[in-house]
Amino acid sequence: MIRVALFVCPQTVCSSLATADDAFRLANQLAGEPLFQVQRFSRDGRAVDIGMAEVRVDGDLALAERADLVLLTATGPGVEKTLAANQALLPWLAARPDTQQLASLCSSAFLLAASGRLDGRRATTHWALAPAFRKRYPQVRLDADAMLTEDGNLFCSGGAQAGLDLCLHLIGWHAGDWLAQRVASAMVFDMQRGLQSRFAPLLPAAGGDDPQISPLLLWLQRNLAEPLDVDALATRAHCSSRTLLRRFKASTGLTPNAYLQRLRISAAQIALRNPARSLEQVAAQVGYADRATFAKLFKQLCGETPGAFRRRLRTPESP
Structure with missing residues (x-):
């Protein structure tokens, strides 16, 4: 059984957590056997208030250390606040063995990058956050066009629904593409959706109200x-x-x-x-x-x- 640990913090985006949780549990249902053990963890093992709800967790960092896959669900656009509130997580991420898979959804790529795990590695994040990411982490090979990236045991996804792209990719990685496709079909979701960049608006927002x-x-x-x-x-x-x-x-x-x-x-x-x-x-x-x-x-x-x-x-x- 593949042990999947989903990280929860006060900045966690509810929809991202729910999507990841649903995808792996649905994979078990469609496979007819418990291929994935899905658990949630926080730094201290306590329930986490994420605004819309209080999320119960199954354990703390020690639980996640035993997981095959640690998945950092999206934390929203408030990158500075997220980094400041989760400084204690960074040394733990840095100490993860190379044999353990680490994955980030959307903005949580900033946490992986801040830990140093993405140095010299290929990664992605939400297209709108790409300029800030490049400025903060020039040592990371950011591919903002990509829906998802895989570099060894490090995985990242782009914005919003690209998180489901990555979850399906990971399901396929561990259990076969046939199951990933079945999960996608059940969730009425197209796999292989091309580049993330095609969702970015072509026209930039004006940088001021110039009267001319x-x-x-x-x-x-x-x-x-x-x-x-x-x-x-x-x-x-x-x-x-x-x-x-x-x-x-x-x-x-x-x-x-x-x-x-x-x-x-x-x-x-x-x-x-x-x-x-x-x-x-x-x-x-x-x-x-x-x-x-x-x-x-x-x-x-x-x-x-x-x-x-x-x-x-x-x-x-x-x-």
Whole structure:
């Protein structure tokens, strides 16, 4: 029997804990035998208040030391608070033998990295936390595009539902892909969902309320199919082209051209949901004269072709 220990702390995300617990217990049910012994642990062995509920645990760190797999469930976006509150856990994680599997879901990759266990190793976390992770742990080989990573006995997953991707991967690792697929089917979940990066928004949030740039962004949204002319945009913003480029980059983090391309592809993602429109029509609607240019940029930004994107959204009810 594979012993799985789920870590619980006050910062634990309830849905992440429940998803992991459900996945392994469902694997036992579908296999018809107890392949996984699932237990919860806290640092001191006491029940933990996670906000929505008080979670009972089966033991403390000593229990987890006997586990085959220690899984750190997600702890939410408050990384600084989580690290400060769990400093005592870090030396324990650092001391885990290489034969014991360690896995993090979403933001808990920060705990693994803070312990030093991810130094020089491949890892992932929620795409929105990637910049902060890279800055804090440059020694870790972060792959923010990946839904999950495996490096020896170290496993990490991306954001939210990617935690289920990792749990299914671990079920398959220990009990076979056939069981992982059965669990996925029972949970109405697609395996092999591609890159995490395709869920990240293409357009960045504006970095401030620039009185010259904000109205310009609104105008671009309404006229995204128009050819880009930086001089014309500068005139509209009542400034020089040089000033426009500087302030546009400060506000959005992108050049006007890069922003427009992302704006167009974002609009294309919406248009592709209508099966009645051909790819050529969608391309023209968002400002591209030919399908090839549109398809190349779409794949560059979204990680898949427009056709693959449309097929993934297709349901049996679609015309």
